Amino acid sequence: MNTSNQPASAYFLVDDQERPRKATLSVTVDNEVGALARVVALFSGRGYNIESLTVAETDHQKHTSRITIVTSGTNEVITQIMAQIGRLVPVHRVVDLTVEKPGVEREMALIKVAGEGDRRAEALRLSEVFRARVIDITHTSFIFELTGTPEKIDAFVDLMIPLGMVEYSRTGVVAIGRGAEAQ
Amino acid sequence: MAQVQDEQLTGAQIVVRALLEQGVRHIFGYPGGAVLPIYDALFNQDQIEHILVRHEQGAAHAAEGYARSTGQAGVLLVTSGPGATNAVTGLTDALLDSIPLVCITGQVPTHLIGSDAFQECDTVGITRACTKHNFLVKDVNDLARVIHDAFYIATTGRPGPVVVDIPKDVQFKLGRYAERSDIVHKTYRPQTEPDPARIAQAVELMATARRPVFYTGGGVINSGSRATELLRELVKLTGFPITSTLMGLGAYPASDRQWLGMLGMHGTYEANLAMNRCDVMINIGARFDDRVTGRLDAFSPASKKIHVDIDPSSINKNVRVDVPVLGDCAAVLEALLAAWKARGERPDVASQTTWWAQIDAWRARRSLAYQQSGESIKPQYAVERLYQLTRDRDTYITTEVGQHQMWAAQHYHFDQPNRWMTSGGLGTMGYGIPAAVGVQVAHPGSLVIDIAGEASVQMTMQELSTAVQYRLPIKIFILNNEYMGMVRQWQQLLHGGRYAHSYSEALPDFVKLAEAFGAKGIRARSPAELDAAIVEMIDHDGPVIFDCVVEKLENCYPMIPSGAAHDEMILPDAVDAVGVSEAGKMLV
Numbered sequence: 001m002n003t004s005n006q007p008a009s010a011y012f013l014v015d016d017q018e019r020p021r022k023a024t025l026s027v028t029v030d031n032e033v034g035a036l037a038r039v040v041a042l043f044s045g046r047g048y049n050i051e052s053l054t055v056a057e058t059d060h061q062k063h064t065s066r067i068t069i070v071t072s073g074t075n076e077v078i079t080q081i082m083a084q085i086g087r088l089v090p091v092h093r094v095v096d097l098t099v100e101k102p103g104v105e106r107e108m109a110l111i112k113v114a115g116e117g118d119r120r121a122e123a124l125r126l127s128e129v130f131r132a133r134v135i136d137i138t139h140t141s142f143i144f145e146l147t148g149t150p151e152k153i154d155a156f157v158d159l160m161i162p163l164g165m166v167e168y169s170r171t172g173v174v175a176i177g178r179g180a181e182a183q
Numbered sequence: 184m185a186q187v188q189d190e191q192l193t194g195a196q197i198v199v200r201a202l203l204e205q206g207v208r209h210i211f212g213y214p215g216g217a218v219l220p221i222y223d224a225l226f227n228q229d230q231i232e233h234i235l236v237r238h239e240q241g242a243a244h245a246a247e248g249y250a251r252s253t254g255q256a257g258v259l260l261v262t263s264g265p266g267a268t269n270a271v272t273g274l275t276d277a278l279l280d281s282i283p284l285v286c287i288t289g290q291v292p293t294h295l296i297g298s299d300a301f302q303e304c305d306t307v308g309i310t311r312a313c314t315k316h317n318f319l320v321k322d323v324n325d326l327a328r329v330i331h332d333a334f335y336i337a338t339t340g341r342p343g344p345v346v347v348d349i350p351k352d353v354q355f356k357l358g359r360y361a362e363r364s365d366i367v368h369k370t371y372r373p374q375t376e377p378d379p380a381r382i383a384q385a386v387e388l389m390a391t392a393r394r395p396v397f398y399t400g401g402g403v404i405n406s407g408s409r410a411t412e413l414l415r416e417l418v419k420l421t422g423f424p425i426t427s428t429l430m431g432l433g434a435y436p437a438s439d440r441q442w443l444g445m446l447g448m449h450g451t452y453e454a455n456l457a458m459n460r461c462d463v464m465i466n467i468g469a470r471f472d473d474r475v476t477g478r479l480d481a482f483s484p485a486s487k488k489i490h491v492d493i494d495p496s497s498i499n500k501n502v503r504v505d506v507p508v509l510g511d512c513a514a515v516l517e518a519l520l521a522a523w524k525a526r527g528e529r530p531d532v533a534s535q536t537t538w539w540a541q542i543d544a545w546r547a548r549r550s551l552a553y554q555q556s557g558e559s560i561k562p563q564y565a566v567e568r569l570y571q572l573t574r575d576r577d578t579y580i581t582t583e584v585g586q587h588q589m590w591a592a593q594h595y596h597f598d599q600p601n602r603w604m605t606s607g608g609l610g611t612m613g614y615g616i617p618a619a620v621g622v623q624v625a626h627p628g629s630l631v632i633d634i635a636g637e638a639s640v641q642m643t644m645q646e647l648s649t650a651v652q653y654r655l656p657i658k659i660f661i662l663n664n665e666y667m668g669m670v671r672q673w674q675q676l677l678h679g680g681r682y683a684h685s686y687s688e689a690l691p692d693f694v695k696l697a698e699a700f701g702a703k704g705i706r707a708r709s710p711a712e713l714d715a716a717i718v719e720m721i722d723h724d725g726p727v728i729f730d731c732v733v734e735k736l737e738n739c740y741p742m743i744p745s746g747a748a749h750d751e752m753i754l755p756d757a758v759d760a761v762g763v764s765e766a767g768k769m770l771v
């Protein structure tokens with residue numbers, strides 16, 4: 001079989017040779033019953049990965065919601081994920097805010113830290129460095145509210161663990177494209 | 184129709200009116216508590232004929248046969264709970280083969296949803312993965328619009344099944360009817376017109392091809408008769424060879440010289456080798472399914488690929504292509520033809536001659552050849568005789584799943600689209616009888632034959648009763664080898680001949696079974712009596728089970744074992760010598 005003159009693009013390339021990347025997808029859907037379930041079921045049904053997911057209605061007049069999904073895969077897999085989401089009937093648009101339309105990302109976390117004495121003072125000092133807000137306070141505990149990139153939240157949580165972090169909760173990423181236009 | 188707007192109708196009446204407005208004349212269904220109001224509304228009219236099936240899976244396959252043979256949506260009506268779950272196999276089948284269906288399911292009343300009420304199931308949840316879209320209608324004033332949307336979604340873009348789940352209280356409530364409107368859907372807008380730049384690239388590639396091949400699929404048939412005509416014109420004009428998937432048979436006439444036969448796992452030698460060695464592949468409405476591609480990393484390694492598809496998610500899913508063309512097959516073919524004619528290009532005659540000489544050499548291998556010798560009937564011979572004796576009639580063929588299905592695809596030749604109904608993507612045993620019922624309802628005067636296996640037919644045999652009730656003269660032509668032949672063949676080739684549970688130790692007497700249903704039974708055991716028996720079947724004005732007793736251990740060749748490349752095909756005469764490699768046996 002003559003394969004010497006293969007055009008590069010006509011050949012099936014095994015996916016795993018390509019490096020997976022992270023992608024933040026912004027999906028605009030009609031906010032009807034089950035719309036979120038359709039998107040989530042698609043990920044589990046086709047074996048894609050969800051790293052985080054946020055959703056809320058963003059246009060109350062038109063009843064549309066914005067779903068932000070952080071996923072990972074090779075470029076080919078991400079293109080396929082976007083095509084599959086785009087095929088769902090209630091979906092208006094799918095945008096890749098990582099590559100197609102670079103965007104900004106933020107996440108919010110609530111972090112509960114318990115302790116007394118030096119550890120308590122150190123937790124408070126660090127929270128100021130990170131610009132976290134104290135939103136609940138007792139003699140033995142704080143709850144901090146922190147907004148930032150997922151990496152910033154990871155860093156803060158790592159610092160709080162030895163200082164008595166009890167539990168924390170985070171929203172997952174919300175993202176939006178840069179510049180003047182809508183997505 | 185202005186006063187209709189203000190008139191109050193019950194939900195059930197709205198359903199019937201919407202179906203009528205959508206042009207529905209037949210629905211396949213089975214009643215139950217949660218759809219009784221709709222049955223009541225059907226009782227009071229005579230424009231829609233309801234065909235009472237014997238199992239909801241049968242309703243779904245019948246609706247598929249109806250849709251596939253007419254190009255219109257098939258409609259089924261089933262009750263909540265078990266009615267809906269029984270329909271799931273047929274819905275999944277329609278999803279995988281892109282068949283437009285609208286399935287109306289009854290649901291428990293709205294206030295009981297979520298309470299585990301009698302015959303409640305989460306129909307929308309269960310069918311989410313096996314429909315193109317589904318709806319639960321909680322407000323009677325949404326009902327008409329949802330039904331119109333369901334038809335629009337089912338029949339446009341890449342067709343597929345749509346479920347409309349209607350709680351019983353909504354069927355009773357009074358509400359307004361909304362006429363079908365042509366307002367564009369908010370979110371769902373399939374792209375049908377191709378990008379001219381892609382058409383230019385495609386034609387450029389085609390014009391420079393030295394070893395081109397058309398690879399067409401069910402999409403051409405779904406696109407409608409115009410697509411078929413345009414395909415024929417383009418193939419003639421270019422002089423290129425053409426092959427097609429199982430789902431695409433009939434779009435291009437099998438009697439034509441440029442036709443290479445079906446490709447894929449049981450496709451012809453010439454079709455698969457042409458795919459393997461081509462330098463330009465023009466895929467129109469096919470989806471690079473694994474039964475077609477074989478081993479992906481050895482699939483047509485030296486070709487540039489053009490892929491025409493209406494579904495963006497099909498493009499670059501399994502195989503990377505060079506020129507994706509998003510659009511409806513008819514629109515794309517029209518554009519390709521126009522661009523081809525405008526270029527005034529004639530294919531490079533010299534290289535085409537070499538290519539055709541190569542193809543003719545592959546053809547000379549006669550990969551579908553078989554020997555009819557001895558006292559027993561070879562299954563291929565039975566299909567060939569059936570073809571010869573019915574080819575000049577107005578014939579529609581359905582099949583079950585197994586060896587007989589592949590023999591039908593290989594030895595029954597189709598010159599027209601919409602004549603061949605088979606379960607391709609899901610491979611559903613039990614598809615053929617109910618599909619034949621649906622086809623016969625749509626084409627009462629035609630000859631409708633289910634080419635069947637004795638194991639498959641037992642899965643939906645009850646639908647023979649439907650055929651008897653409605654005087655649908657379907658012919659169930661069973662290639663009876665007493666084995667689940669396709670399973671046995673895999674066990675022989677891949678599992679050391681250990682035939683675990685693929686032999687039916689007990690089988691019904693199919694002639695008596697036919698008689699018990701009120702149909703006719705015919706049996707043929709020898710080649711000598713075959714023709715007369717087939718003629719007797721055709722001439723009988725009523726449903727027939729034909730028990731064609733065939734050679735038990737015949738294998739279906741050619742065969743590309745799962746995971747093998749197109750040029751690693753097993754041919755009938757070479758099989759004993761070559762067999763399958765140890766490595767091949769490991770593959771699924």
Ligand SMILES: Cc1ncc(C[n+]2csc(CCOP(=O)(O)OP(=O)(O)O)c2C)c(N)n1
Pocket residue numbers: 583584585586587588610611612613635636637638639640662664666667668669670
């Ligand atoms: C519902 C269903 N169950 C199981 C299978 C797996 N399967 C594929 S072919 C086959 C055997 C079919 O036997 P028969 O109908 O006698 O056809 P033959 O291969 O003998 O022509 C089986 C069990 C299937 N395709 N569908």
Ligand SMILES: [Mg+2]
Pocket residue numbers: 585636637638662663664665666667668
């Ligand atoms: Mg059999």
